[in-house]
Amino acid sequence: MNDIVLEARGIVKRYGHVTAVAGADFDLRAGEILAVIGDNGAGKSSLIKVLSGDVVPDAGEVLLDGKQVHFKSPHDAQLAGIETVYQDLAMAPALDIATNLFLGRELRRKGPLGSVLRMLDVKEMRAQSRKQMDALGITTLQSITQPVDSLSGGQRQTVAVARAAAFGRRVVIMDEPTAALGVRESKGVLDLIRRIRDTGIPVVLISHDMPAVFEVADRIHIHRLGRRATVVRPGDHEMNEVVGIMTGALPPPAMVAEAS
Amino acid sequence: MSEQLQQAGAKAAEVPDTSGTRAVTIVDRVFRNPVLGPLAALILACLVFSVLTDNFFSADNFSLILQQSVVVGTLALGQTIIILTGGIDLANGAIMVLGTLVIAKIAADSLSLQLPALAVGLLVCAALGMVSGLIVSRLGLPPFIVTLGLLTILQAASRLYTKETVLVDSGPLTFLSSGTYLFGYFRITLGVIVVLLSVVVLHYALTRTAWGRHVYAVGNNELAAKRTGINTQRVLISVYVLAGVLYALAALQAFGRSPATSPNAFPTANLDTITAVVIGGTSLFGGRGTVLGSYLGALIVLVLQSGLTQAGIDPLYQNIVTGILVIAAVALDTVTRKKAR
Secondary structure, three states, X not given: OOOEEEEEEEEEEEEOOEEEEEEXXXXXXXXXXXXXXXXXXXXXXXXXXXXXXXXXXXXXXXXXXXXXXXXXXXXXXXXXXXXXXXXXXXXXXXXXXXXXXOOOOOOEOOOHHHXXXXXXXXXXXHHHHHHHHHHOOOOOOOOOOOEHHHOOHHHHHXXXXXXXXXXXXXXXXXXXXXXXXXXXXXXXXXXXXXXXXXXXXXXXXXXXXXXXXHHHOOEEEEEEOOEEEEEEOHHHOOHHHHHHHHHOOOOOOOOOOOOO | OOHHHHXXXXXXXXXXXXXXXXXXXXXXXXXXXXXXXXXXHHXXXXXXXXXXXXXXXXXXXXXXXXXXXXXXXXXXXXXXXXXXXXXXXXXXXXXXXXXXXXXXXXXXXXXXXXXXXXXXXHHHHHHHHHHHHHHHHHHOOOHHHHHHHHHHHHXXXXXXXXXXXXXXXXXXXXXXXXXXXXXXXXXXXXXXXXXXXXXXXXXXHHHHOHHHHHHHHHHHOHHHHHHOOOOHHHHHHHHHHHHHHXXXXXXXXHHHHOOEEOOOOOXXXXXXXXXXXXXXXXXXXXXXXXXXXXXXXXXXXXXXXXHHHHXXXXXXXXXXXXXXXXXXXXXXXXXXHHHHO
């Protein structure tokens, strides 16, 4: 269960004179939720963008299942099975839930209706969307045909996560999924993250929300000054210790290779 | 969607509901249909003028209004798809007029040159659409500025090309006016049938194909569309080129209405089409709207003109009414958008 799924070695990313990522390493193991934390400006967003294909690194390599990959765009990463849920949710608000789930990956009707007239298989996409919501135990959405702008923040987050889980065959990356949510909505999303992990897809969780990180993470990757400072298990440390390591107030302890 | 996920779902806990979202009922769906507003306005306007004037309610008058709708109606379709992506086209009338001039000049010598002339006109219009599309998508310039510049250039270019009125002979170019069909008392020209067909085909493409959904997605949230893997540049360019093709079709419709063309023709086509699109319920902010609504919007303007003329009201009041309608339609859209957020 502890095979490395996604790995990065010596990643460097500069923006002009600013070095955002200075030789960072990263590893994500099968079946785990790996939280990535770090102070503002520590370079964790840039590192994550490299993994999700949003940014091409200046140096270093990324390996998926042990094989080197070169993502030039988020689309490349998606094709490789890596889905990202962005903080500002990548959704078209005027379109309905099912349409958003399949946006960019629409299913066409079989036969000449699809191949000649390019007709979409709306029924099938709606059916699969419902199945996906049921599979993830999502009961907060009344209808798959509701436009996304009629949903609450938590419901939108749920749809974005469901989309990532549906198409993320290898890895799901989530950028601050609970940032804009209330306590109860956060809990719903955290449950959802656990359920994705339980289906066998490892999850990378970027978050400032320490209680959330300690609640769901199997391991915590602490990023500092453009590098990985260490990786700890949430059970081994208090929350304020981890914050101390993150800010440099405490020396980083030895890295743990796997969750307990 | 994997088997694993479904197994996980079986043991999944219920996520607490955190908001009061209304159930989607059939009544909701009818009232949410964006075509309902303009359709109701059109019917209401027809009813009012039928009661108030003696001559409005006649098959001949309705036939005439439909025939008057073909040019602006076709241009409005191109305008709609561009506005759906969050853009706007101020040059549509100028592109079409240059198209008619190119066609007329080439076809001037011989009837047999009409079809090749049409092909050249189509290429010119599509290429000009592509120019806007490339500048908007590749350089990221605002469509308002790009098409304003193109409008200025094309107006001058058309006058440099020819300063006079050019006539085309009856032939393939005027065939849209030649066929007339009687449906009961209604006299329907081929041009009317073609504009209705254009509406239907475009409506299908926008609502039933992946391309259509990508057009809405680009207008809704371009960054989001890009992140889901949609090639947003290609979508934008395809929209501007298709709009150019529709402007060429509008040029053909114009010959169906009148065999004469000049650089001074259709001076307000850009604003007329924006008026039709807005009255038809399409949001100027992009991502919401229908081509069917835009065509109804074009009809509403014509019905107002016809009705107010029949009622003996000064034509200047027609413009005042149209202006009020435009502002009211945008106000409605803005209020709806604020509620949706």
